[in-house]
Amino acid sequence: MAKVISIGNQSFESIREKDNFYVDKTNFIKEWWDNDDIVTLITRPRRFGKTLNMSMLECFFSNKYKDRGDLFESLEIWKDEKYRKLQGIYPVMFLSFAKIKQNTYKSAVKQIKNELINLYNVFDYIMKSDLYNENERLQYKSVRVGMDDETAQDALNNLSNYLSRYYGKKVIILLDEYDTPMQEAYVNGYWEELVAFTRSLFNATFKTNPYLERAIMTGITRVSKESIFSDLNNLEVVTTLSLKYTTVFGFTEQEVFDALDEFALSEQKGEVKAWYDGFVFGEQKDIYNPWSIINYLDKKKIALYWAESSSNGLINNLVQKGSPYIKKMLETLISGENIKVPIDEQIVFSELDYSEDAVWSLMLASGYLKVISAEELNMIRESDNEYELALTNREILFMFRKMILRWFSPAKNETNEFVKALINGDIEGMNVYMNEVALNTFSSFDSGKKIASKKAPENFFHGFVLGLMVDQIDNYIITSNRESGFGRYDIMLEPIDKNDAKYQGRVLPGIVIEFKVINPRKESTLEETVEAALKQIEEKNYDAELIKRGVKQENIHHYGFAFRGKEVLIDGR
16 A cells, blocks of 8 residues: 655654655765765755755754664665664754745844744753853853844854764754745845855854864755855855766656556656656756655646746746847747757856846756756856756646746737737737737836847747747747748747648648837838838748748738837738
């Protein structure tokens, strides 16, 4: 009989005591200990088992769990007597920044201080010992509500001192989701302030701490060393591209297939693989999303489990407000093709405002993209290294589809009617509906930069293409800015079925669209601009690619779109 799955349970102790479903990751203990790194930072996408693994480490090493070897019986680590001797012998400080998602710097620091207070409360029994003098007792008590920044920044260092003296052993520090406050600081505009606070906290905790045995930090991103880790020369960084710990976070294909067999779902392996496989850590391919897998095992149906477990707000904003280049690359990814971009794993959140390629680094770290191949061009400047990337799996594809459709939700009815008019060749209807769509959605694609007004039509255009792609995915192959004939068209809709009368009793037409912004030096009216667009389609022979692919000439529609601000004029033939 299959074991019970405890959805959302991140407590190793609880899972083992209840004998819930658990994929054995205890070899991580051995691998980490044998590597002998003092401070390790491991980055993995959200909901990939980071917190559960940190809980496992606490249960294994913490003297709080002395004589709790039963939690590890039958697991891989317990087969080796050498490691059994390490169980429960260290003072362990375990804290998490996962809940620190405040809108202001003041409230974020307050929450960090609250985490420190909670940790001090766990160990306040040690102050009953005569090991400490009065000043030290006062110092311990100073970690309280209302403490100043300096006290907070030294708190973990001081607690390491107290615990090390009390137990006669150096401490292990586990910090989960270290970068959650960083991401919120970027989104809410207090990045620089929080960086300064965090740098001092981390320096005191992880560098100038003689009482530290080992430490692990986990997060989603590798925040630039120059920002918060500038003083840490003892930091071992393990990212999704690193060769260490490649099977520790996430499920391997064998682990997934074994679980499917256990839950009598063996026949679903192909579908599960298409939806939830695709993550690549180091050279380890075929890593599955654990959150999606355990939910699938529990509910036994395909759904957007991981993609819907978070708002994906940062990624949504970066893509929606991003440049036409960002949207064009996303078009390529959604169409099932790969992109080649430079990747720098050291995320500098401030660069997201002006470095377009920084977006891909964040999306890779977050799990939305996977590495197909890599070309390391420069050993010194990581930002020069080029990677071939693709969408990770079908779940991510559908996540982006839903996200894009939400962009057009203010004009959903108009958008649907516009598509109908586009396919039917209803020029009048297209003009009515497109002007409504443009009015309602132009601002949604405004990048917020000074040049936004100049780029607004182009930005809208690429957002519009994305909307078409996800809305008509079953009917059309939609491409943009590709070569055909003697030039590059703006949008082409190639019907998937060239012969069957599937749309209102007739064959779907091929469609070529050209966008033009009015040029006051050449045109005085939108009518002249739209005519120039249609003339370009004909003169450049953009039909060539459609005809080559089996679409009859008489079944190809040409449309010109002319823009002046938010005003749009469409004509066709």
